[in-house]
Amino acid sequence: MEFLDLPPMLGAAGRIRLPGSKSISNRVLLLAALAEGETEIRDLLLSDDVERMLEALRALGVAWKRDGDSLDYRVRGVGGPFPVKAAELFLGNAGTAFRPLTAALALSGGEYRLSGVARMHERPIGDLVDALRQLGADITCTASEGYPPLHLRPATICPGGVVKVRGDVSSQFLTALLMALPLTGVETTLEVVGELISKPYVRITLELMARFGVEVEQHGWTRFVVPGGACYRSPGTVFVEGDASSASYFLAAGAIGGGPLRVEGVGRSSIQGDVRFAEALGQLGAKITMGDNWIEAAAPDGGVLKAFDLDLNHIPDAAMTLAVLALFADGPCRLRNIASWRVKETDRIAAMATELRKLGAEVEEGADYLTVSRPARLRPAAIDTYDDHRIAMCFSLVSLGACRVRINDPRCVNKTFPGYFDAFAQVARPVPVLAIDGPSASGKGTVAARVAAALGWHYLDSGSLYRLVALAAMRAGVPLDDERGVAALAAALPASFEDGRVLLSGEDVTDGIRSEACSVGASKVAVLAAVRAALFDRQRDYRAAPGLVAEGRDMGSVVFPDAGIKVFLTASAEARAERRYKQLIEKGSAANMESLLKDLQERDARDAARPVAPLLKLPDAVLLDTTERNVEQAVAFVLDLVRAGGEAAG
Numbered sequence: 198m199e200f201l202d203l204p205p206m207l208g209a210a211g212r213i214r215l216p217g218s219k220s221i222s223n224r225v226l227l228l229a230a231l232a233e234g235e236t237e238i239r240d241l242l243l244s245d246d247v248e249r250m251l252e253a254l255r256a257l258g259v260a261w262k263r264d265g266d267s268l269d270y271r272v273r274g275v276g277g278p279f280p281v282k283a284a285e286l287f288l289g290n291a292g293t294a295f296r297p298l299t300a301a302l303a304l305s306g307g308e309y310r311l312s313g314v315a316r317m318h319e320r321p322i323g324d325l326v327d328a329l330r331q332l333g334a335d336i337t338c339t340a341s342e343g344y345p346p347l348h349l350r351p352a353t354i355c356p357g358g359v360v361k362v363r364g365d366v367s368s369q370f371l372t373a374l375l376m377a378l379p380l381t382g383v384e385t386t387l388e389v390v391g392e393l394i395s396k397p398y399v400r401i402t403l404e405l406m407a408r409f410g411v412e413v414e415q416h417g418w419t420r421f422v423v424p425g426g427a428c429y430r431s432p433g434t435v436f437v438e439g440d441a442s443s444a445s446y447f448l449a450a451g452a453i454g455g456g457p458l459r460v461e462g463v464g465r466s467s468i469q470g471d472v473r474f475a476e477a478l479g480q481l482g483a484k485i486t487m488g489d490n491w492i493e494a495a496a497p498d499g500g501v502l503k504a505f506d507l508d509l510n511h512i513p514d515a516a517m518t519l520a521v522l523a524l525f526a527d528g529p530c531r532l533r534n535i536a537s538w539r540v541k542e543t544d545r546i547a548a549m550a551t552e553l554r555k556l557g558a559e560v561e562e563g564a565d566y567l568t569v570s571r572p573a574r575l576r577p578a579a580i581d582t583y584d585d586h587r588i589a590m591c592f593s594l595v596s597l598g599a600c601r602v603r604i605n606d607p608r609c610v611n612k613t614f615p616g617y618f619d620a621f622a623q624v625a626r627p628v629p630v631l632a633i634d635g636p637s638a639s640g641k642g643t644v645a646a647r648v649a650a651a652l653g654w655h656y657l658d659s660g661s662l663y664r665l666v667a668l669a670a671m672r673a674g675v676p677l678d679d680e681r682g683v684a685a686l687a688a689a690l691p692a693s694f695e696d697g698r699v700l701l702s703g704e705d706v707t708d709g710i711r712s713e714a715c716s717v718g719a720s721k722v723a724v725l726a727a728v729r730a731a732l733f734d735r736q737r738d739y740r741a742a743p744g745l746v747a748e749g750r751d752m753g754s755v756v757f758p759d760a761g762i763k764v765f766l767t768a769s770a771e772a773r774a775e776r777r778y779k780q781l782i783e784k785g786s787a788a789n790m791e792s793l794l795k796d797l798q799e800r801d802a803r804d805a806a807r808p809v810a811p812l813l814k815l816p817d818a819v820l821l822d823t824t825e826r827n828v829e830q831a832v833a834f835v836l837d838l839v840r841a842g843g844e845a846a847g
């Protein structure tokens with residue numbers, strides 16, 4: 198499974214230009230296709246769901262053209278029902294394509310088969326099918342009644358009168374009927390049965406239909422009269438707003454990551470309901486400012502968001518972002534009236550509850566609500582994303598809680614925001630890491646500890662972990678080449694570090710792990726892949742604000758490959774043996790230069806030749822050879838490098 202590891206972040210600020218709105222893009226494409234005349238669509242969203250709509254339109258006889266590599270498209274409308282009367286359409290998991298196309302095709306007098314991915318076939322469409330059958334449409338649910346795939350056959354459509362449609366499962370059913378009914382040319386009334394959910398999305402539909410020349414008479418949220426004799430006409434050019442649901446992740450990042458963080462492409466004049474996410478964020482204490490086409494968020498005074506209890510029926514998609522923000526609030530939070538989450542890309546109530554719990558949150562899940570209580574400390578976790586773009590995007594925010602997080606299958610964001618993680622990386626500042634790797638006795642430990650002290654950063658001596666594992670194995674009588682046995686010890690290593698002392702099960706072993714037996718043992722257990730894997734997360738947990746200096750053999754290559762500065766610190770084998778010799782003599786231990794040099798060369802060879810995480814100088818590491826440099830000079834060199842942002846050369 199592909200995954201993306203996000204390190205803990207220090208904060209987030211900056212500006213993001215949002216991709217186009219998915220809801221507007223797919224509605225405008227369909228309206229432009231059914232309209233008379235050519236429509237120029239600017240800033241269309243480029244994503245999987247929009248691709249599905251574009252492919253379907255082409256298969257249905259609608260000519261469209263992209264202007265070079267831009268986000269601008271020209272659609273030549275067919276001025277009525279689709280001209281192609283037989284087609285098989287695969288619509289992935291795009292609800293905004295599947296539902297409206299079902300309605301438009303049911304009224305187009307052809308034979309069509311519509312299918313999608315497995316999850317699409319679990320998402321209900323029965324309410325829309327029932328409504329279309331009232332008009333005379335011939336629709337068969339080929340696998341299971343009420344669910345895709347669908348088979349549509351030519352039928353005698355009898356428009357006019359009143360068509361009833363349920364509005365309490367998905368507002369897309371009403372949207373689909375509203376957009377398709379002008380194809381009949383006959384005035385028809387839609388009556389909503391049950392409480393209409395996600396009303397702002399219906400508002401987008403009505404607003405866009407009006408731009409294409411069809412004004413629907415609206416009676417509250419229960420009756421909609423689609424006029425007779427009306428047909429869609431191209432308005433010429435349509436600009437697609439930025440996606441307000443996508444804006445939610447960045448506004449949230451500004452609120453928990455300090456900010457200010459500005460999103461461009463949506464604002465006060467937006468027709469998307471999800472701009473009201475900003476209002477909700479304001480209720481949590483975030484500082485929100487807004488212009489016609491932008492919104493900016495910054496952390497509340499005091500830095501902590503207020504706990505909330507909100508009805509989120511009007512912003513079901515952006516509400517997922519609030520579920521993650523509950524991890525940053527000062528008390529238990531409740532998200533109410535979100536039953537529609539159950540029939541989205543996945544059962545989002547169940548999925549969010551499961552993933553929030555992995556982070557240590559206490560979550561209560563109801564039919565249409567979630568309550569979330571943050572843990573005292575977030576626990577790093579691998580988040581499953583259920584092929585749901587919004588789960589991937591909203592859980593990226595966890596990294597702003599001083600917590601590393603793994604996002605499994607991160608490409609699922611392609612559904613609506615293919616460049617999401619690049620955009621997130623533009624505004625989120627990771628906790629910096631300085632990685633110092635090099636051979637034994639090169640001076641890494643001495644230099645790293647001094648640099649860390651000078652910067653006020655944390656310090657990781659990764660070699661001491663391998664030394665501790667070797668010591669624990671020798672004490673437990675586990676052979677050093679017993680990979681499973683040693684890895685089991687490494688996974689549960691009862692080690693701690695206090696004021697420069699190293700403790701194993703509470704016993705001070707600071708000097709003990711520096712013995713030659715432990716040095717040789719460490720280099721033996723370090724070749725075992727399972728041991729390295731067992732220590733991997735433990736090392737990554739050292740990354741904490743304000744920064745980390747990590748030293749060892751694979752800090753820059755494996756444990757912190759995204760380290761901002763990488764140093765390869767070395768010295769000639771003779772210089773290193775001499776330093777080790779002096780070190781031992783000063784401690785009152787016996788030492789022999791010749792055997793020290795031989796041991797060191799053997800260990801160098803073992804560290805460099807092992808197949809897992811071998812010691813090597815990475816192309817992006819700065820070489821620091823200390824053969825002719827003393828400790829102070831080496832420390833000054835590294836500090837200069839940090840101050841220059843890692844650009845100086847060795």
Ligand SMILES: Nc1ncnc2c1ncn2[C@@H]1O[C@H](COP(=O)(O)OP(=O)(O)OP(=O)(O)O)[C@@H](O)[C@H]1O
Nearest residue numbers: 637638639640641642643776780823826827828831
């Ligand atoms: N540039 C230097 N010049 C002279 N002596 C140095 C220099 N750097 C470190 N030393 C000395 O060399 C000895 C070994 O250094 P240190 O323990 O920091 O190396 P190391 O690379 O961390 O070793 P190991 O990998 O075995 O833990 C120490 O006594 C240290 O004071």
Ligand SMILES: Nc1ccn([C@H]2C[C@H](O)[C@@H](COP(=O)(O)O)O2)c(=O)n1
Nearest residue numbers: 659660661663719720723749750751
């Ligand atoms: N990241 C690391 C750190 C250390 N090792 C190995 C290499 C040595 O043989 C042993 C002890 O390390 P030292 O204290 O000398 O730095 O552990 C490693 O493989 N990877």
